[in-house]
Amino acid sequence: MAIQILKQNYAEEVKAIKEAISISRYNVARQANTAQLGLYYSVGGYISQHTRKAKWGSGALKAISQQLQQEMPGLKGFSEGNMRKMRLFYEAWQPIFEKRSPLANEIEIALVPDKVLPFDFTKCSQAVNEIDGRKCSAVPNELSEEFIRNFLNIGFFSHMLILANVQSKEEQIFYVERCGREFWGRERLKLALQEDLYHQQGTMPNNFALTLTDEQQRAVAMQTFKENNVLDFLHVENPSVGIRICFTRHKQADGSSNLSQSR
Numbered sequence: 001m002a003i004q005i006l007k008q009n010y011a012e013e014v015k016a017i018k019e020a021i022s023i024s025r026y027n028v029a030r031q032a033n034t035a036q037l038g039l040y041y042s043v044g045g046y047i048s049q050h051t052r053k054a055k056w057g058s059g060a061l062k063a064i065s066q067q068l069q070q071e072m073p074g075l076k077g078f079s080e081g082n083m084r085k086m087r088l089f090y091e092a093w094q095p096i097f098e099k100r101s102p103l104a105n106e107i108e109i110a111l112v113p114d115k116v117l118p119f120d121f122t123k124c125s126q127a128v129n130e131i132d133g134r135k136c137s138a139v140p141n142e143l144s145e146e147f148i149r150n151f152l153n154i155g156f157f158s159h160m161l162i163l164a165n166v167q168s169k170e171e172q173i174f175y176v177e178r179c180g181r182e183f184w185g186r187e188r189l190k191l192a193l194q195e196d197l198y199h200q201q202g203t204m205p206n207n208f209a210l211t212l213t214d215e216q217q218r219a220v221a222m223q224t225f226k227e228n229n230v231l232d233f234l235h236v237e238n239p240s241v242g243i244r245i246c247f248t249r250h251k252q253a254d255g256s257s258n259l260s261q262s263r
Helices: 002-051 060-071 080-100 105-110 121-128 145-152 156-165 169-181 186-194 214-227 239-254
Strands: none
Touching: 002 060, 002 080, 002 121, 002 145, 002 156, 002 214, 060 080, 080 156, 121 145, 145 169, 156 169, 156 186, 169 186
């Protein structure tokens, strides 16, 4: 009886709190995905600038990956293979974002030789949609605010799945928009690519589009982010190692010694 009373009296309150938790989790995951894409894009550009012009040797990426793992234990996503994918990600989309955006020099800022600044895709959206502070109706659809939002709804590995299977930029944009707008998971995206959905438009039943509630959209989006290892991006097994490295280097630089701080 007491349990039944509890359910009757607090069902709405529990529902409200659950919704707040769901929204907060989604916001954190989406912000993490946006940050990850911006970082990977800029790192990819940094690598592209140094490898395409033969500034680095053939073993550079392997050495950099190994040293990153040593200095940031638990770091995920920065294997030699993944860093090559970051380069591909940058080279695939850089002509679109740089060509269309008045803030093209932002990319140059992100590629300062000794510094990598995560690229902010949302600034591209704002820039290309405004001229002298006014909305421009002639802005190409591929860099509309909706496109940027859909682009950032997709995890890195889903982006790579599109790039690995589609060559045409028009087709890539099509799959980005559908995948981001309808929160496709990787298996669903694979099926769309296998069925060549781009060329089948209007000739077959659309089994992909779904009408979801906000709660369902958040749940599907969270699953998609999970499939793309977005939350692993935040994981560091032992951050104290990085702190000790910093204090060690500081000690070597100024000759000071403070063992209590380095622990």
